[in-house]
Amino acid sequence: MNEHDLRGLIEDVRHGKLSRRAFTRTMIGLGLTAPLATQMLAYSGVAVAAEPFAYKPTKAGGGGALKVLWWQAPTLLNPHFAVGTKDQDASRLFYEPLAGWDQDGNLVPVLAAQIPTVENGGLAEDGSSVTWKLKQGVKWHDGQPFTADDCVFNWEYSSDPATAAVTIGSYKDVKVSKVDDHTIRVDFPKPTPFWADAFVGAFGMIIPKHQFEPYKGAKSREAPANVAPVGTGPYLFADFKPGDVVHGKLNPNYHMPNRPYFDTIEMKGGGDAVSAARAVLQTGEYDFAWNMQVEDEILKRLEASGKGSVVILLAGSIEHIQLNNTDPWHEVDGERSSIKTKHPYLSDPAVRNAFNLLVDRASVHKFIYGRTGDDSANFVVAPEKFASKNTSYEFNVDKAIKLLDDAGWKPGADGVREKNGVKLHAVYQTSINAPRQKTQEIVKQACQKAGISIEIKSVTASVFFSSDVANLDTYPHFACDLQMYTTTMQQPDPGQFMRQFLSEELASKANKFQGRNIVRWQNADYDKLWAESDKELNTVKRAAMLIALNDMVIKNVVVIPVVTRPSVVAIAKNLHAPLSGWDTNTYGLQDWYRDA
Amino acid sequence: MSRYLIRRLLIAIPSLLGISVVLFTVLALAPGDPFGELATNPAIPPEVQAALRAKFGMDDPIMMRYLHWLTAMLHGDWGFSFVSRVDVDTLILQRLPTTLAVIGASQVLALLIALPVGVYAATRPYSIFDQVASTFALIGFSLPTFFTGIVLILVFSVSLNWLPFVFRADLAATGLQWWWEEIRQSIMPVAVLGLFQGATWTRFVRSAVLDVIRLDYVTTARSKGLPERGVVLKHIVRNALIPVVTLIALQMPIVFGGAIVTEQIFRIPGIGSLLISAIQANDTPVIMAVTFVFACLVILFNLIADLLYGWLDPRISYR
Numbered sequence: 001m002n003e004h005d006l007r008g009l010i011e012d013v014r015h016g017k018l019s020r021r022a023f024t025r026t027m028i029g030l031g032l033t034a035p036l037a038t039q040m041l042a043y044s045g046v047a048v049a050a051e052p053f054a055y056k057p058t059k060a061g062g063g064g065a066l067k068v069l070w071w072q073a074p075t076l077l078n079p080h081f082a083v084g085t086k087d088q089d090a091s092r093l094f095y096e097p098l099a100g101w102d103q104d105g106n107l108v109p110v111l112a113a114q115i116p117t118v119e120n121g122g123l124a125e126d127g128s129s130v131t132w133k134l135k136q137g138v139k140w141h142d143g144q145p146f147t148a149d150d151c152v153f154n155w156e157y158s159s160d161p162a163t164a165a166v167t168i169g170s171y172k173d174v175k176v177s178k179v180d181d182h183t184i185r186v187d188f189p190k191p192t193p194f195w196a197d198a199f200v201g202a203f204g205m206i207i208p209k210h211q212f213e214p215y216k217g218a219k220s221r222e223a224p225a226n227v228a229p230v231g232t233g234p235y236l237f238a239d240f241k242p243g244d245v246v247h248g249k250l251n252p253n254y255h256m257p258n259r260p261y262f263d264t265i266e267m268k269g270g271g272d273a274v275s276a277a278r279a280v281l282q283t284g285e286y287d288f289a290w291n292m293q294v295e296d297e298i299l300k301r302l303e304a305s306g307k308g309s310v311v312i313l314l315a316g317s318i319e320h321i322q323l324n325n326t327d328p329w330h331e332v333d334g335e336r337s338s339i340k341t342k343h344p345y346l347s348d349p350a351v352r353n354a355f356n357l358l359v360d361r362a363s364v365h366k367f368i369y370g371r372t373g374d375d376s377a378n379f380v381v382a383p384e385k386f387a388s389k390n391t392s393y394e395f396n397v398d399k400a401i402k403l404l405d406d407a408g409w410k411p412g413a414d415g416v417r418e419k420n421g422v423k424l425h426a427v428y429q430t431s432i433n434a435p436r437q438k439t440q441e442i443v444k445q446a447c448q449k450a451g452i453s454i455e456i457k458s459v460t461a462s463v464f465f466s467s468d469v470a471n472l473d474t475y476p477h478f479a480c481d482l483q484m485y486t487t488t489m490q491q492p493d494p495g496q497f498m499r500q501f502l503s504e505e506l507a508s509k510a511n512k513f514q515g516r517n518i519v520r521w522q523n524a525d526y527d528k529l530w531a532e533s534d535k536e537l538n539t540v541k542r543a544a545m546l547i548a549l550n551d552m553v554i555k556n557v558v559v560i561p562v563v564t565r566p567s568v569v570a571i572a573k574n575l576h577a578p579l580s581g582w583d584t585n586t587y588g589l590q591d592w593y594r595d596a
Numbered sequence: 597m598s599r600y601l602i603r604r605l606l607i608a609i610p611s612l613l614g615i616s617v618v619l620f621t622v623l624a625l626a627p628g629d630p631f632g633e634l635a636t637n638p639a640i641p642p643e644v645q646a647a648l649r650a651k652f653g654m655d656d657p658i659m660m661r662y663l664h665w666l667t668a669m670l671h672g673d674w675g676f677s678f679v680s681r682v683d684v685d686t687l688i689l690q691r692l693p694t695t696l697a698v699i700g701a702s703q704v705l706a707l708l709i710a711l712p713v714g715v716y717a718a719t720r721p722y723s724i725f726d727q728v729a730s731t732f733a734l735i736g737f738s739l740p741t742f743f744t745g746i747v748l749i750l751v752f753s754v755s756l757n758w759l760p761f762v763f764r765a766d767l768a769a770t771g772l773q774w775w776w777e778e779i780r781q782s783i784m785p786v787a788v789l790g791l792f793q794g795a796t797w798t799r800f801v802r803s804a805v806l807d808v809i810r811l812d813y814v815t816t817a818r819s820k821g822l823p824e825r826g827v828v829l830k831h832i833v834r835n836a837l838i839p840v841v842t843l844i845a846l847q848m849p850i851v852f853g854g855a856i857v858t859e860q861i862f863r864i865p866g867i868g869s870l871l872i873s874a875i876q877a878n879d880t881p882v883i884m885a886v887t888f889v890f891a892c893l894v895i896l897f898n899l900i901a902d903l904l905y906g907w908l909d910p911r912i913s914y915r
Contacts, residue, residue: 069762073873075680083634083679164647166640218651221681241690242680243873244765244865268762270873271863275749275761283753285760462878466629473627514642 003544010044010540024104025314031550032543033316034105034582035196035492042117043539051104053578053591055258061250063261063594068288071276073243073269078226079205080158080165085584088202089290090267092586093248094141094231097204098132098151099196101492101582103313107196108588111135111146111206111232111255113182116195127191127537132199134182138255140208141230141237148178151199153209162217167203174198191535193542194493201492202584207231234260234590244269254590261593274298280570281308287594288577289570290585295435296370299570308572312371315581316497317565319373319436321359321428321443321484323352323557325520328427328479335509336472336479339520344422346481350407351424352557355482357400358446359560361393368435368442373563393561400450409451417451427480429457429473431464436484439562469512476513478520486565492582495534498549501558503527521558604902608895615891616884620665623880624658630678630878652678665884675881679874684885687870694765695859695866698785699851705790706797707844713794714801715833718809729798736795745788745861752784759784763864785862789855793847800843804836838908845901849893 009026012018020041027037057063074090075083082088098112107115113133116122122131138146155176158165165171175187176198186198198204211230215223229237232255235248246267250260268286276289281302292299292310299310327341345351365375409417409424417424428443430436437458444454457480459473464485472479487500499505500516504527507515526549533545553559567581574595578588634645649655653664668675674684717726753761760781767777808814809832817827856868863869867886874882905912 065768075677075877076682078681081681083631161643161647164644164651166634166644168644169641172641221651221676227680227682239766241765241865242677242682242687243870244691247766264768266764268764268863270865270869271762271860275861275863278754279762283757283761285753285762460627462876463627466627466878468627468629471627511642512646514645 002548003541006040006540006544006547007044010041010046013041014044014046020104027543028314028316030547031494032546033492033494034103034314035101035107036105036194036494036539036543036546038105040539040543053588054576055591055593056576057258057261057593060252060254060258060260061263064263066262066265066288066592066594067286068265068267068290069271069276069279069286070267070269070290071271071273072291074246074267075242076226077229077237077240077246078207078223079203080154080163080167080207081220081226082202083166085202085291086269088205089585090246091205091229092202092233092584093235093246093265093267093589094229094233094237095205095207096232097201097206098134098199099201099204100584100587101201101580102578102588103580103582105492105582107200109135111138123195127188127193127195129185129187130195131179131183131185134184135255136182138232139253140210140232141251142208142211143253144208144210146206146208146232147181148184149181150206150209151184152176152178153213154206155198157207157212157216157220160217163220165220170197170203191537193535193537193539194495196492201582201587205231235265238264256590259590265589277302277310277570280572281305281310284308284572287572287575292372292568292570294372296372299371299568302570306573308570308575310371311569311571311579313567313569313579313581314564315567316494317486317488317567319439319484319486319562319565321355321482321560321562322478322519323355323559324478324481324483325522325558326478328481333509337477337520339506339508339522343481345409345419345424348407349557350403351409354400354403354450354452355447356557356560357394357396357403358443358450358452359393359562360395360442360446361562362395363442364439365563368438369563369565372568373435373565375563395446397446397449404450404452411451415451416453424452425455426452426482427455427457428482428484429459429464429480430484431461432458433461439484469509474513476507476515476518478507478518484562494546494550495530498530498533498546501526501549501553502530519558521556523552523556526552601899601903604899608899611895612888612891616666616669616888617662619884619887619891620662621658623883624661626878630880648678652676665881669888674885677874677879677882679877679879679882684881687882688867688885688889691865691867691870694763694864695868696851698763698782698859698864698866699789699855701782702786702789702855703793703844703847703851705786706793709790709794710797710801714798715805715828715836717798718802718805719828719832721806726802730802733795733798736791737799739792740857741788741792741855742857742861744792745784745858748784748788749861761862763862765865785858785864789858797840797843801836801840804839805832808832808836834908838905841904841908842901845897845904846894848897848900849890 009018009023013020013023024034024037028034070086072086074086076087077091079088079091079095082091096110099107099109099115102108109115111134113135114120116130116132118125134148140146155171157163158167158171173189177185179185208230211225212223227240234251234254236251238247238249240246248265250263254260273293277292277294277299279285280289282305284307303309323346324337324343326337326339327343328337330341332338332340361375365373404417409419412418428440430440440456444456447454463471463473464475466474468474475483475485501521502517503522505515505517506520507513507518529545529549533542536542536545571577577592580587631645631648634640653661677684677687680687713729717729720726749761752759763781767774769777814831817831856872859866859868860872871886
């Protein structure tokens with residue numbers, strides 16, 4: 001898929017030959033994101049108005065209590081410290097960003113009066129700045145007005161390294177200034193194609209200056225409002241017990257008319273995913289449950305009770321297998337998988353391609369993940385029309401055998417292939433998690449048929465995903481041949497995500513294994529193209545570049561994508577809630593209502 | 597007596613220090629990282645994690661961290677949760693009432709079952725009542741609480757839809773309505789824990805009473821023509837209670853420590869679930885505080901048990 005093909009597709013959308021949703025799906029299939037797909041359409045002048053959510057209630061309140069269940073309980077309520085989605089979702093009950101992302105990748109204004117575009121003067125033509133107009137008349141929960149000063153303060157607060165905010169990535173390189181009381185300008189250090197980062201979505205929630213100003217920097221943890229938020233959101237803070245429950249009550253001065261519908265909200269935490277699904281789908285004790293990491297079969301059985309249904313939101317998380325480019329079995333300068341080494345057999349493209357042929361994604365999807373893991377999206381298969389032009393996948397043991405035979409890997413006495421004394425014996429690790437162990441078995445069986453011996457290794461999740469520099473079993477150390485886990489691309493722009501294959505990001509002992517390039521792949525062409533994409537302002541051109549980057553990763557079998565992991569939630573039958581896989585689960589909370 | 601007390605309290609100090617050293621070392625050596633989640637998210641620069649580690653003093657050597665923790669603890673500062681960013685004592689105090697109520701009620705229930713059933717069964721050994729009671733006791737303590745808990749949920753919440761299975765610490769209702777809802781949501785967890793504990797204790801009470809009931813002074817009391825009721829209550833039970841009191845006193849710290857498994861199943865926001873989520877999140881200050889408080893309680897209740905002996909049996913003296 002090159003720029004020309006992309007333009008053709010966009011024309012199809014313009015003339016109604018291709019639906020917007022199909023276009024978005026295609027783009028996600030090519031490794032892009034819904035927000036980027038929507039930006040491409042907007043850039044090409046195809047009208048992309050977000051379909052407004054059909055909100056029925058005609059007055060605020062009267063909806064009773066809304067009870068939602070997060071099986072991992074929220075532990076803090078400051079969006080700048082929100083570590084996981086659970087904390088972001090909980091913070092979003094009270095705090096709001098300037099704009100959020102809907103499921104189709106549209107920007108939806110929240111505290112902004114409008115979405116900046118080149119036409120309305122919000123976006124600079126040269127991509128050097130974006131000007132946001134703020135909504136007027138918005139009040140913080142304590143009655144103070146919301147102004148441009150609050151936005152500027154959030155930038156100062158987050159970009160101060162002493163604050164140690166997790167949102168620093170969105171703020172540290174930009175400069176935010178106040179134009180007037182209700183206008184701010186975000187200046188970028190260089191032309192920036194992806195401008196909707198600061199003040200947008202999960203990392204963009206805005207905290208009030210008057211509450212947090214004394215607690216900027218090193219004193220950030222002492223702020224009383226860290227656990228008693230004062231925001232602009234649809235619900236006022238009532239009560240919070242970290243690790244247990246968050247209570248909110250209707251905000252009578254909310255800035256959107258007739259909202260919210262519910263009088264109170266209770267976000268309960270704790271327990272496990274299966275019983276959370278049960279509480280919504282089977283007993284109806286709760287209205288909504290988050291992150292249903294439950295086998296699809298169980299979900300289907302629970303859904304049969306008819307109290308609620310499972311909603312699957314396409315997002316960018318991918319379960320994938322990484323192939324080591326370095327030698328994990330020999331220490332160089334006290335480091336395994338050192339970037340100075342080469343892998344004994346994975347450096348042979350034939351072996352890599354053979355592995356690619358031996359992963360039976362269709363079975364993994366069908367027998368293990370069901371609806372909660374799709375084999376047909378993201379970097380795996382492009383829709384029929386383009387499959388030949390791009391990467392595709394195939395499960396074919398015979399072809400793998402032929403590939404290995406041709407490359408000179410001959411079966412030894414024990415049936416394991418070898419060449420020049422190097423045996424095709426691979427250690428394949430992942431975290432302990434039932435579906436992952438089943439996937440390991442599926443891959444192992446196919447590999448054995450092809451004469452590759454696989455040794456399966458499972459590491460406790462708390463070890464595998466830790467950043468312990470001294471522990472060889474963590475995934476950044478990658479002290480084995482293959483490893484598998486889910487990587488998240490919930491960021492609305494794939495540019496950040498594609499950083500993980502850059503040479504400058506190599507994980508090594510020197511950077512305490514904090515580099516994002518875990519597979520330790522180095523490719524000058526990739527680095528060059530990424531750098532170009534990072535400053536390309538033509539959205540369509542940039543999308544074509546990102547697709548090309550993605551193709552390089554797949555063609556060189558740097559990683560083998562297995563299934564995509566959408567975000568899965570359970571929702572009561574009579575509850576209407578706009579949801580999005582590209583923003584927090586509660587991004588549209590003000591619109592949630594129940595059939596009377 | 598007071599010299600004995602002082603000596604026991606002094607002995608407790610080195611044991612507590614020893615316990616804290618062991619706990620701290622084990623936690624420091626254990627793998628895991630409270631900010632691990634930051635590492636897998638490509639949108640968060642690695643410097644944030646490094647800054648957080650530095651801020652919470654996690655890069656200092658173990659010895660220094662221990663000394664910091666110890667001096668803070670001596671000043672009454674229990675530490676600061678990495679994950680929730682609030683003081684640990686706030687977290688614990690928030691959860692203590694729920695744990696005390698639920699676990700306390702289950703222990704009372706266990707006692708109410710164990711004492712009468714155990715005593716009655718022992719006074720009529722090998723009768724039908726005894727056989728039935730022993731069988732149920734055996735079943736009761738053989739079934740783990742996570743199993744009975746789920747069975748109860750399936751029966752009373754899913755099939756019959758009588759009881760809620762998500763426990764809520766702050767019910768919105770007031771007055772009678774509050775009591776009604778509180779009782780409804782407490783029935784299952786209290787029953788699960790109480791019946792399990794009661795089954796264990798029943799067997800214990802029965803054997804303790806059986807040991808006493810055959811002694812000569814009981815026969816003497818009976819032959820004097822004292823009423824059976826008086827013999828059982830004054831002569832038998834009081835003496836049989838000594839080992840039972842030890843057992844119950846040693847059980848008391850658990851009332852504060854919560855029941856990890858049961859709290860998880862019913863989503864009871866107690867100390868047990870705080871501990872388990874802190875362990876999952878590698879929130880060292882919280883784990884340290886909870887386990888250390890637990891250690892203090894074990895030592896305290898051991899002492900109380902020893903003091904109770906003297907009251908129950910004046911022959912025991914303290915030196």
